[in-house]
Amino acid sequence: MTTTIFIDGGAGTTGLEIRERLADRPGLALLTLPEERRKDASARREALNDADIVVLCLPDDAAREAVSLIDNPRTRVIDASTAHRTAPxxxxxxxxxxxxxxxxxxxxxxxxxxxxxxxxxxxxxLVRAGFIPHDWPLTCNAVSGYSGGGKAMIADYESAGAAAPAWSTYALGLGHKHVPEMRAHCGLTYPPLFVPAVVDTLRGMIVEVPLMLGAMPGTHVPATLRATLKDFYAGSPVVRVIDAYDPATLAVERLANTDRLDLFVFGSADGQQARLVAALDNLGKGAAGAAVQSLNLMAGLPEADGLRL
Structure with missing residues (x-):
């Protein structure tokens, strides 16, 4: 049985990455529109309703519109935009x-x-296990490669050459679009204080959550947090909890061009502080790799097929 896939917005950065992971795979067939019909409403509607699974790589409003164009109960949707990440x-x-x-x-x-x-x-x-209280005031510091900004940011950085900024912070208005899903899917009472930045590398990402263990209720040690994460992700082909590591090698590009997710727990010698750290590729497990992982499951295929592991 062949599953037909239509990528709406397939010419964008994420769409192209997804297409690479699906190319020439048995059991999957990609529906494509000729360039001159790519933005034609009737052609898009037809493709959206012909496909078994649609992957939306569109801005939020366009993604909502695309979903509204699907008028059958058969077509299934993976939306890579922000539009539905906390939607009922x-x-x-x-x-x-x-x-x-x-x-x-x-x-x-x-x-x-x-x-x-x-x-x-x-x-x-860690919230589910009771180690982090639902109402604990969390902060999150993170850096991403500039490909996270799409084609426009890629062009800006690559045209700037040596003049490109090495590091730039943003979202200083504290309203980053990822915060609602971070709060909702962790079950947090308060939104985390999120501090994102862009660095002068094409792809890769480091996300960090510092914890003042000594101020938290209960007795928690970094090794326990690491063991909890390790148990939670046991058997995952994508997520790894790293035991032995050299902190000096934890670069933002650590997992560039892969679909893996590496998790670390660093702790102070007295166990009073911890740094939870995730390394991933912003275009891999952070975008295209995650979409293909879900698509595989929806199509009844092995979870890791086509992924760069």
């Missing part, structure tokens, strides 16, 4: 967290944001 009726496309069976059976799947993936992977299991 949508399954969050993080199989390790939401459950593989839920994703496999879903008709509507929202693909996680890149920063959100790192934060939620670290925090949600």
């Amino acid at each position: 009726g949508w399954v969050y496309g993080f199989p390790e967290l939401s459950g593989r069976q839920r994703v496999a059976e879903a008709t509507r799947v929202s693909n996680p944001g890149c920063y959100s993936t790192g934060f939620i992977a670290l925090v949600a299991p």
